[in-house]
Amino acid sequence: MIAKLRCDRSKVKDAPGQMQKLKMAEQWRENPGVEFLMECWADDPALQIVIRKLVVKFPQWGIACVDGVLVKWKE
Numbered sequence: 001m002i003a004k005l006r007c008d009r010s011k012v013k014d015a016p017g018q019m020q021k022l023k024m025a026e027q028w029r030e031n032p033g034v035e036f037l038m039e040c041w042a043d044d045p046a047l048q049i050v051i052r053k054l055v056v057k058f059p060q061w062g063i064a065c066v067d068g069v070l071v072k073w074k075e
Helices: 002-010 015-028 034-043 045-057
Strands: 063-066 069-072
Touching: 015 034, 015 045, 034 045, 034 069, 045 063
Parallel strands: none
Antiparallel strands: 063 069
16 A cells, blocks of 8 residues: 555646746746646646746747647747
8 A cells, every 4th residue: 555655646747846937937937838838737727827827928938828728829
């Protein structure tokens, strides 16, 4: 039983690390990368809220949330 719990925990993503990277992106106004944002988006609903706020705040990143889906757009 303990081994099973350890295996399940090993599959958990690094949400605190991801949140820290998102906070740093906001402070530095730098795009952390669309792949990273999409990975965070898929990992944790709490991170989706943070990402929504970031893409609204920084439209120059070329990323938007449309109908609950994160998309990259071109002008």
